[in-house]
Amino acid sequence: MSDVDVLNYALTLEHLENAFYREGLETYSDDELMDASVLSEYGEGIRMNVPDHIRTVGAHEAAHVSAIADTVEQLGGTPVEEAEYDFGYTNPSEFLGVARALENTGVSAYAGQAGTVADDAVFGAAVGIHAVEARHAAFLNELNVESPFPMAVDEPRTMDEVVEIASQFIVEQ
Template identity: 55%
Template sequence: MTQDPTTKPDTKGIEQANTSMREQLSSRRTFLAGAAAVGAAGMTGLGMGTAGADEHGSGGDDSNSGSGDNSMNDVDILNYALTLEHLEATFYQEGLDEFSADDFMNADLGCGVCDEVKEQIPEQVKVVGEHEAAHVDQLTKVITDLGGTPVEAAEYDFGYETPAEFLGVAMALENTGVAAYAGAAPSIQNSDLLSAALSIHSVEARHAAVFNGVNMESPYPDAFDEAKSMDEVLEIAGQFIVSE
């Protein structure tokens, strides 16, 4: 598809998506409710996991010195990851239920996204959703095998109304997931669990690259990815979680 180089790209759809995301993320009411929900659900789940996991969860090292918090062990960290994977898996399932393949194909992403890229979006959303669901299943199994109690999914409000906005939120969630795994992985004590976590981290990075691209952002914006702390990530995730 050849474009006139003198034509300015129509970025109206992306601007609308970014505006919607800013409104969603800046809503003080939504933030306070969401932060309270993720704090209660996530940390309650983490506490429950700790009780049965002292022997196995931290690879025999009760100090768990890498975490900076002696109360945290590997099951706690896995439940933290599961909290994020529940959020992502639900996000993609809701999007697939709401939007058809044609909706994604016709999304107003601006003329900077060519038809060949648009044609791939429906399948990409489907496959990424399957990946996140698989992460939920595997993390749930491992936590249970280690004697912990897996945290359950919450209720979510992702704030999108159009396919373009959905893809903008997907970009935000996937990049947050990359930063979350990068921040938590060094605290994992068991080497087998660390290898598994890193294998998920690399997949999340591939997801982020794809959704950066369809949002006309660089798939590889920096030479080094920024890691985020658990508190930083839960603050972001909490903005999408609806308090009951």
């Protein structure tokens, strides 16, 4: 598998995450996000920060899409296009739950492909994105009243495992 193939795989996931946050932020108001039942254990100070933090995560995902697409083109490849998705959430708490699942999947996906990248610059960029995805996952784990750091060592997922998870949200490619 070439670095372009690995990057397009990562781009597929980043498109999914980017679309997810874009859609969720269009669907739910700040008040709806702050009042999500999953956040009921948290005080107002934390809940008030959630919409801005979610917007920041969404902006990061958009930046990841741009960076990876640019790198694919620099390597002579054609970046994969964004698909159509159905994320299945019906309320703000479910939205935050799906966000947690997507971010944790992203972390394990980057870890699973780290050893397959040949170009040092591509590897460095992927590790930088992986670190940001891990921070997103920790934040969303915490919001969903789960440990932000559940294990000392995360288990990487194979490409097939990640594609199986991601494909449940892809309506049309």
